[in-house]
Amino acid sequence: MATLVLTVVGGMVGGPMGAAIGAAVGQQIDAQIFKPKGREGPRLADLKIQASTYGQQIPQLFGTMRVAGSVIWATDLIERRSKHGGGKGRASTTEYSYAVSMAVALSSRSIRGIGRIWADGNLLRGSSGTFKERCKFRWYDGSEDQAADPLIASALGIASASAFRGCAYVVFDELELGAFGNRIPSLTFEVEADEGGVDAGLVGNILSAGSARCAGEWRFAGYAASGDRLRDALAPLVEVDGVRLMSGPDGWKLTPPTSAGEPLALADFRERGRSDAPGDRIEHRRAPLSSLPGTIRLRHYEPERDYQLGQQTSRVAGGALREERIDLPAVLPATSARALAQRLAAAAADGLETLLYRADLAALALTVGHVVAMDDGSRWRLAGRTVRASEILLELKRHAPLPVADLSAEPGIGVGAPDWPDAVxxxxxxxxxxxxxxxxxxxxxxxxxxxxxxxxxxxxxxxxxxxxxxxxxxxxxxxxxxxxxxxxxxxxxxxxxxxxxxxxxxxxxxxxxxxxxxxxxxxxxxxxxxxxxxxxxxxxxxxxxxxxxxxxxxxxxxxxxxxxxxxxxxxxxxxxxxxxxxxxxxxxxxxxxxxxxxxxxxxxxxxxxxxxxxxxxxxxALRPLAPVHGQVRPDGIGGVTISWVRRSRVDTGWRDHIDLPLGESREAWRITLSPPVPGIGPWESATSAWAIDAAELAAVPPRHMIEIRQAGDFALSPPLSLPLT
Structure with a gap:
């Protein structure tokens, strides 16, 4: 659009020459407005949020990482219905519970094992391997010969079920959802892909099919590589590790500058007897300090806080007010992250000065990417080389990183759920x-x-x-x-x-x-x-x-x-x-x-x-309490009068001179002899007293007891035993 408009305007103002100038300017404007969006590598948030988007990238995991993964297969919610109560005029209660079966892809590279599992931030499976909610769990390491999961095969058919070879994934078989509000929770997994730490060299060589052209210096406990190209997957590691492209006898390699050894003296790569001449320095450029960031903020995963996001900041000497944030999808302790942030800040000025230097054919032996020392003691990194007949033009970048001072850092207080061992x-x-x-x-x-x-x-x-x-x-x-x-x-x-x-x-x-x-x-x-x-x-x-x-x-x-x-x-x-x-x-x-x-x-x-x-x-709970304070008194005419005090199962306290509630639909007592005597008793009374006349008492053998029980609505009370004398 801008090309067309400015071409017409330029032609009206300056004729053919004006139209050409307008077209050139319009093309520049259209290129900036309609240029395609740049490709980005992995972001930290990509590993923390569970998704099921079609076409979602599955990262290649290295070391030990915590990732959310992508849901690649799931059933509808499985509903269970249970009915409680009812009968005898009571209303019944129907309860519903739900479960789900699903598969979650974790890594497009083979893994060694699955550790802890979190659901909505709480531990679903601890380090002991025991699940907090009922489910069946299986995992597949992502090998090229793994078989299809039997649950997926039974649901889709053996001919339609994929084995997801080359992809490490887990399967939950009927995971109970009651503890998660009857919804699928957000799951994250602790995945061990390699034993020990990894570096940029290991990651780069594996991603490039073992070309052995990568080397790394900084080691990480874990790393997640993703992106449309190898460059996108390696970009975060290359950026923080200071990896440069260096030439050598075996070809080009990606390696940190420190792995190349001590700086080389530039005087050793001149013709014999030739010294550094002022004319050799063709051009010397220096970028302003305002082009440097004032602060570098490094974000990473903190292993001491269950892989939660952590960040370390470092000031850049002489930098501007802007902040540069680096998202590193790697697992790094706080102390190492602080040291890395300080090294990045110290190296921010590396390359601020550019020197275009004229050399001779002896400079062809210099390795691009290496650090060289000038006659004045200054150090420069060889960024490029141009050959013109017998003349060599070297593009040198100032190499003057500041020393790293303090390496101590605190990881902060974690808010993770406690990982309890299996309880009895x-x-x-x-x-x-x-x-x-x-x-x-x-x-x-x-x-x-x-x-x-x-x-x-x-x-x-x-x-x-x-x-x-x-x-x-x-x-x-x-x-x-x-x-x-x-x-x-x-x-x-x-x-x-x-x-x-x-x-x-x-x-x-x-x-x-x-x-x-x-x-x-x-x-x-x-x-x-x-x-x-x-x-x-x-x-x-x-x-x-x-x-x-x-x-x-x-x-x-x-x-x-x-x-x-x-x-x-x-x-x-x-x-x-x-x-x-x-x-x-x-x-x-x-x-x-x-x-x-x-x-x-x-x-x-x-x-x-x-x-x-x-x-x-x-x-x-259905039995009345045994009566108390029993008394057997002579009635003066050869018989006895028996009395007792009633107790209530709805008011079990000891209260004097108070008529306790009955607790039954009626008051009834059963009085028997112990041991029983044929023809005498048992008796029933509606009050807390009973009289035995002289004739009945005379027929009772010596040393017999009388037992008094309250007859409740559902059962008899324990007896109150009294000697009948």
Whole structure:
């Protein structure tokens, strides 16, 4: 467009000569406006964002790198439906979970292994190789003879499935998506392509099919090469390593200047007896200091911070205000990156001066790219050479890099997820008494789980109602706040007083768990409740005695009607109840455990090992509490009057002169003799008293006991035994 316009304008102003000038100027303008965009090499962001774009380049990895890769095959979301509850007039709950199967390409060069895997920045697979979410995982090293993945082959057909030979990739088979909001997470992978570090020489020789014409000085822990041409793939390494094109007896090579040895004296490459003449310096040019950047900012991947982006800056002496940023898709520690940034800043002035020098035929022996020393001691790098008959013109660039001073640097504080070793999981299913109102209408079972470290992510649980039945999913139990076992036996105690004579030695599953002391007021208000075997107790004082070991004292024993008159052996489980992580078994499932034939199953989150535990017959929460304060008094006419005080399973506190709530639909009592006597009893009463007349009492043998039980809506209470005298 500019060519046409300026040609016409030039012709109108200056005739044919003006039209020619206008056309030339217009061509220059059009060339700048419509010139094609330059090609760029790899950028740091390309390795951090997972993509599935058709035509996306897959980098060639060297050393050890963290990359996101490209999704090359995936299924639709796999939906699973599970229904819970329902029956007996209760509404059912339907839950949906999703999974996905997919393949992700990582490197267009063969690799040695896959290390850690991150999903949305959190560890999906740690260094131990265990996945945090359930899936099947396979990886292929990118060899030229690898077979097609069986999952892809079954989905597309063996004739249509590609083996992706020459491309290293991984396959996830039904990766659970519940932890990622039921969407495909952004995945990044730690890929080991070579053992040890790499340099520009190794990368260049491999990319150029082993021509052995590249050499490098700076070593990197990893590098990602990509680009449309070999030049694009090597450009970042060549730029930061100071690699120059040098000629020699074996031809041209890419090598850093330092590998060529000491500078050569230019006087050794002149004709014998000839000295440096002023006429030899044809032209001397010096670029202004404003052409230099003021700051060089080097961005790289920081291995000490899980390959997060790091950057080091260095000032250029005498440079302008502008900043030059270098994106290096390589893994480099902070100290090495700072040293490299300072070397780049020190070498920024290299080539600021240009000298055009006349030499003779002896200069043909000089190596282009080498550093030469002039008679005045100055050093110049031979950038080019022109031969004109017997005259040689040398283009020399000033070589005066500044020394590197400080090489120390801090990598900064990493924000990566902790990489925990594999944890040993512990899951307990235990029965609770009826705590609070309303009264339970089904057994109350809870599940607590914990791991040996904070890396344990929970467990999936199922109930099998009877042998051979289909497992019913319960849900996932999260890590509990306090779960362990008795380290030493605990003797019996009293449920009516503070137990100051006994203490509990507890070994917690995770040493990071802590227990807290509370005041008596908080203790009487229900704080620090715990199940220990079949006993519900509370503790007021918690003292740490070792890693994961606690001594609990100032105890309230036998809470909510649980027995405390028997000793607990070492190894009895201990669970802190004031914890939202406990998983309560729904009532319809809890009803299935009353027979004692149910089986409890659990598997760690992301694992496949299934553990089965038998569930004993449950129903403690349905039983009324045993009555107390029993009395047997003579009635004065040969018989006795028996009285007792009722307790309630919905209000288990000790309260004087207060009528506690019944907790049942009706009040009913069953009175029996122990051992039974034929023809006498049992009796039933609707009040907390019963009278035995003289005739019945006379028929009772000596040393017999009378047992009193409350008849609840679902079960009988434990007996209150009194001597009948």
């Amino acid at each position: 999981g512990t899951v307990r299913l235990f029965e609770l008494p009826n705590i609070g109102s309303p009264a339970a209408s089904a057994p109350r079972l809870s599940i607590a789980g914990a791991g040996s470290n904070d890396g344990w992510r929970g467990a999936d649980c199922w109930i099998v109602p009877w042998a051979g039945a289909e497992p019913i999913p319960i849900g996932m139990v999260r890590p509990a706040r306090g779960l362990g076992e008795l380290a030493e036996p605990l003797g019996p105690g009293s449920g009516a007083l503070f137990d100051l004579s006994n203490s509990i030695e507890v070994r917690l599953a995770n040493p990071a768990m802590t227990l807290e002391s509370v005041t008596d007021a908080a203790l009487l208000g229900g704080a620090n409740r715990a199940m220990m075997g079949g006993e519900l107790l509370q503790f007021g004082v918690a003292d740490v005695v070792g890693a994961g070991r606690w001594r609990l004292s100032r105890l309230l024993r036998g809470r909510a009607g649980t027995e405390c008159d028997a000793a607990h052996p070492a190894g009895t489980f201990f669970v802190l109840l004031d914890d939202p992580a406990l998983l309560a078994l729904p009532e319809p499932l809890a009803e299935l455990t009353e027979s004692g034939a149910a089986i409890f199953q659990w598997a760690p989150r992301g694992g496949a090992r299934l553990t089965e535990v038998g569930v004993p017959a449950a129903g403690r």
